Structure formats: structure tokens, C-alpha cells
Amino acid sequence: MARFARCAALVATALLMAGCSGSSGDDDKSGDGSGPSASKPTVTTPGLPASLTSQKLDWNRCKATATGPAPGGEWRCATLRTPVDWAKPAGETMGLALIRSESSGSSGERVGSLLFNFGGPGGSGVDYLPPYGPTFAKLHERYDLVSWDPRGVAASEGVRCRGDKEIEAAEAVDTTPDTAAEQSTYLKDAVDFGKGCRKSAGKLMEHVSTTDTARDMDLMRHVLGDERLHYFGISYGTELGGVYAHLFPGRVGRLVLDAVVDPSAGMVGHAKNQAKGFQRALEDYLKAAGQNPEEGSRKIVDLLERIDAEPLPTSSGRVLTQQLALTGIVYPLYSKSSWPALTSALEAAQSGDGTELLVQADGYNDRDPSGRYGTTTHSQRVISCLDDKERPTAEEAKRLLPEFRKISPVFGESMGWDTAGWCHDWPVPGQFENPEVSAPGAEPILVVGNTGDPATPYEGARKMADELGKGVGVHLTWKGEGHGAYGSGSDCVDDTVDEYLLDGKVPDDNKVCAS
Incomplete structure (x- = not known):
């Protein structure tokens, strides 16, 4: 999700x-814009109590976090x-x-x-x-x-909306639903996630x-x-x-x-931008690999459709779903140095083995080998759904799908549906259409x-x-x-x-x- x-x-x-x-x-x-020096007074923040503006930070050695050991040295x-x-x-x-x-x-x-x-x-x-x-x-x-x-x-009152087993179970939810039953499951999962966030974050x-x-x-x-x-x-x-x-x-x-x-x-605009950006990066990757971008994209679409019908087995015993496969394709696109890993993963998947794409998806989803997931996506959703006022319905998302598919044959379907599922029936209303940065x-x-x-x-x-x-x-x-x-x-x-x-x-x- x-x-x-x-x-x-x-x-x-x-x-x-x-x-x-x-x-x-x-x-x-x-x-004067020249930057601060030790001799200049700081600009104050009016309206705040002295207990906040006069607080002194107590810098000590860092503690280990849930994701790793404490940094040493000068930190x-x-x-x-x-x-x-x-x-x-x-x-x-x-x-x-x-x-x-x-x-x-x-x-x-x-x-x-x-x-x-x-x-x-x-x-x-x-x-x-x-x-x-x-x-x-x-x-x-x-x-x-x-x-x-x-x-x-x-560590700043981080939100955890569901447990690791629930997260893994949700990987089976089809995020590009083809039937009324799949759509119902997709939207129900979104509602359940929001309820978990509300329980964790409270006010x-x-x-x-x-x-x-x-x-x-x-x-x-x-x-x-x-x-x-x-x-x-x-x-x-x-x-x-x-x-x-x-x-x-x-x-x-x-x-x-x-x-x-x-x-x-706004939300729909971001999704369109994402579809465009990932499709562009994928085509750059395909060109660098000596493939025709249109033909290469079509092969990947065919692969994803096969995975949607029948998830691929992996060496871990888990299966590679369509959404996990998409995530596994997205992850290496973030850096050109990872393009060879994408080639290897796609070749393996075309041969019926989803292991390498699952490894890439787990990297993106912050899942460690023991099955524990990080909570970055939980905080991300809570923050962005409070920011974003736009709340497209499932029917509105369906009407957008042709445009999304045109923007990206590979990523468009998923990104289009995401506009409806991401903040569906969210417990807190969104605040803004888009950020003001003037x-x-x-x-x-x-x-x-x-x-x-x-x-x-x-x-x-x-x-x-x-x-x-x-x-x-x-x-x-x-x-x-x-x-x-x-x-x-x-x-x-x-x-x-x-x-x-x-x-x-x-x-x-x-x-x-x-x-």
C-alpha cells in the first residue's frame, strides 16, 4: 500500500x-543575510513561553534505535x-x-x-x-x-499503524483491483490501516x-x-x-x-508526476540496456499481468505479488548504480523466480530478514493524509485510469488506484490543496x-x-x-x-x- x-x-x-x-x-x-555568527543575537520567536524559547539542549551520547546501533564518534x-x-x-x-x-x-x-x-x-x-x-x-x-x-x-512519538504480521498479510491485497470483491478488499484494508494509525497516534x-x-x-x-x-x-x-x-x-x-x-x-497531480517520472526513468534504463523502451515496457506489463494472475514463488517461501513486483522494479530506479540488479531481477522473474524482485521490494519496504518492518510508511501516510485535502473516490479513480495508463503503461494503473486508496475514509480531514511556498x-x-x-x-x-x-x-x-x-x-x-x-x-x- x-x-x-x-x-x-x-x-x-x-x-x-x-x-x-x-x-x-x-x-x-x-x-543582512550573511549568515549567523557567535556575536549576533538570534531572531526570537514571538508568542512562545520562555520555557520553550530559553530551553537548553542537553547533548549526550546517542542511544541505539529500533533500526540500528547508536552512532559513535562525534555524534x-x-x-x-x-x-x-x-x-x-x-x-x-x-x-x-x-x-x-x-x-x-x-x-x-x-x-x-x-x-x-x-x-x-x-x-x-x-x-x-x-x-x-x-x-x-x-x-x-x-x-x-x-x-x-x-x-x-x-523517536519523536513515531506512529505504528499495524504490526509486522498484519503488514505481511496486507501484501496479498491487490492494489490494482479487477473485480468488485478485490476493490472492496483494497478499500477495507485502507480503512483498517487508518484506524490503526488513529489508535497509535491519538490526538x-x-x-x-x-x-x-x-x-x-x-x-x-x-x-x-x-x-x-x-x-x-x-x-x-x-x-x-x-x-x-x-x-x-x-x-x-x-x-x-x-x-x-x-x-x-495535489494528490492526483503528485500521482501523475510519479507515474511520469518512473516511466521516464524506466525507459532510460531500458535504453541503456539496449532495449527498445516501448517493447521493454510492454514485456514488463505482460510480466506484471502474469504475476497478478499467479504470484511467483521465491526462495523464502513467500510469494511475489504484483504490487511487490512493482515495488521491486521501482526501488533500483532510484539510482543508476542499481540498474544491473534490476536487469538480473527481471530476468529471473521472466523465468518464474520472484526472489530477486522480492529482495528489492523488501529493501524499499524496510523489511529486515527477520520479518520486522520499519514504520516510515506509517508516518508518511499520517503526515501526507493530514496535508492533502484531496480525497478521490474509487469511481473517480476509475475514470482517471485511462489517463494514468497513457502516462505510464507500467506504473499508471497502480498510481491511479492509489489516489483512491491512500487516504480512503481517513480519520482526520486533510488541510490543504497544495503547499504554499511563495x-x-x-x-x-x-x-x-x-x-x-x-x-x-x-x-x-x-x-x-x-x-x-x-x-x-x-x-x-x-x-x-x-x-x-x-x-x-x-x-x-x-x-x-x-x-x-x-x-x-x-x-x-x-x-x-x-x-
Whole structure:
């Protein structure tokens, strides 16, 4: 049932593998845009009690998480208190798990804190940042590297909507129903999932929106002692960064948005974008493999139809369903380095063995060999269904299917049905049609688009740059493959981003990196 959209945190992104509008009345346009230094006062957050604005973070050795051992070395963890309900800032609070590694350079060279969000929504920054450390070594010389588990995620009161056995059982649900009985089962499973989320999250389910998290980020900025927010957002993290810029344009420091979500799209628009992006990436893969894209796509469609009729056996004793096969195809498309694994898995599946595609699907679904599943998709669904106001019915989804099939013969059917199933009969109403990211008066924000990005198609970067506003959104293009550009092998991209973050050098708008 996991939607592919905005799900970078679930997958090994390129970095590792080589509704949110609101009042902008909170912004403060003080400061000169040069970045914080130890001698400058921080911009305060008005309206918050001193118990929040004056809190001191207690940085200690990190503890092991459910997904792995505690990071060692220079990494330290702390808890930030933030309001559960931002409409009642003096009311009940909750804890957000933070992780930090202090700048490795001299104190005089330090720019400030650099916050990271790796996508999802639902990705654990506490888990994901330490493995990225080598990728950000140059930035680390002048920045404290900081990330966090957003509200409703992992160590920050993370949501778990169903148990491992229930998740595995749901893998048998047909997500492209062909009969009335299959449709009924599909929608019932969606309702059951939502009920499980409500039971787990309780009233927090109404307070995990992107806007809530953007406000958490501003409190985080203040408590960390920074005048302005310096930020690196990937995939969904770009949407979060855009919403922050809209709410607090005067507090924007140096923001990089990489693998950009289209801010003009609602639920159906995101699904169409995803279908287009994955089909484009698949065709690039087929061309590189020496195949005709149209013929190669048709062979894969035929394979998926056979699997739909009769799931494939695997060496584990589990079976490969159509949805798992689709997921197993999607996962290697996130990085060009994984294309050979996709070739091997497809060849095995064509011969009747679903083992390799199941391994790929398990990687995407965060399933370990013992059968335990991660909860990123749970948090993702809770957050996105609170953000997204659009709620297409099953009949509306059926009417959309021809258009989805035209966009992508391989992924269109699944993505079309997903518009009805993802937030079907959700316990909490959605808040927005699409996120508001306009940020008049903000400092220039670097928006990086990759022409071959499967999960957040290239066109979204141009739309984000345009919606941020003239003189704010600065568009950088990389002619590459995979999800995300920075750290993916392009010296041009890496140098441009580094110069912007380290020295404040803003590149020309529409700069193109061909390698």
C-alpha cells in the first residue's frame, strides 16, 4: 500500500547509493543575510513561553534505535520540547529527537547549524544523517550537521499503524483491483490501516502537518542559536523547506532543495508526476540496456499481468505479488548504480523466480530478514493524509485510469488506484490543496533538479523556483539519473552547492551541469 511519492527516506537515495499553507505573519525581516555568527543575537520567536524559547539542549551520547546501533564518534543526541498544538503554544508539549555533529573547522570559520531533512515524509533524520557524514565532510568544516525525527516519526512519538504480521498479510491485497470483491478488499484494508494509525497516534494525528514541522524547525533554529535557518532538504524535504520559507521568509539563510517536489500539485497531480517520472526513468534504463523502451515496457506489463494472475514463488517461501513486483522494479530506479540488479531481477522473474524482485521490494519496504518492518510508511501516510485535502473516490479513480495508463503503461494503473486508496475514509480531514511556498523578501534559495529523477520529476524544480518568487528561487539543472543530484558524481553540482552553502555564492539562475 505504500505510495511511491515523496518517499526518498524509504530508499537508498543517490547520496547513499553511489498542503501546507499558513499565515506568513510570523516572519521577521531583520538581518543582512550573511549568515549567523557567535556575536549576533538570534531572531526570537514571538508568542512562545520562555520555557520553550530559553530551553537548553542537553547533548549526550546517542542511544541505539529500533533500526540500528547508536552512532559513535562525534555524534550527540538531545531532545527539543515543542508545542503539540501550535495554535496553543503555551499548552501541552512533546519531545523531538535531535542529532548533531559539531563543526570540524575552527570556530572563526563556523557559519552555523545546517539542518537536514531526507524526505518521506516520515524519514528519521537521527538514523539517516550519520551515514551521510562522509558525503557532507566539506560542509562539516563550517557547519554543525543537525537533523531530527519530525513529529510523529521514529523517536519523536513515531506512529505504528499495524504490526509486522498484519503488514505481511496486507501484501496479498491487490492494489490494482479487477473485480468488485478485490476493490472492496483494497478499500477495507485502507480503512483498517487508518484506524490503526488513529489508535497509535491519538490526538497527535491532527498535529503532524508539514506546517507544524516547519514551525518546529524555526523553534529549533532559535534554540540552536542561529539568526537564520540554513537547511538542506531532499525530496519531501524540499516541500518542507518551501513551506518554511513561506512562513518565515525573513529567517531564511542558505537553503538547498534537491530532488524537488512539485508544490503546485495535489494528490492526483503528485500521482501523475510519479507515474511520469518512473516511466521516464524506466525507459532510460531500458535504453541503456539496449532495449527498445516501448517493447521493454510492454514485456514488463505482460510480466506484471502474469504475476497478478499467479504470484511467483521465491526462495523464502513467500510469494511475489504484483504490487511487490512493482515495488521491486521501482526501488533500483532510484539510482543508476542499481540498474544491473534490476536487469538480473527481471530476468529471473521472466523465468518464474520472484526472489530477486522480492529482495528489492523488501529493501524499499524496510523489511529486515527477520520479518520486522520499519514504520516510515506509517508516518508518511499520517503526515501526507493530514496535508492533502484531496480525497478521490474509487469511481473517480476509475475514470482517471485511462489517463494514468497513457502516462505510464507500467506504473499508471497502480498510481491511479492509489489516489483512491491512500487516504480512503481517513480519520482526520486533510488541510490543504497544495503547499504554499511563495517567499517574497527571502534570501536566494538554491533549487536543484535532476532530469532523470524518477520519484520527483525534473519539472517540479522549475515550478518550485517559480513559486518561491523572482529573485528567491534559483534553478540549477543536472543532466543525470537517479533520485537527487548532490553527491551523485557531478563535480559541477557538488561545487555549486558547496560554494553556495559555504561562501554564500549564488549561481546564475538556470545554470546547467551536464556531468
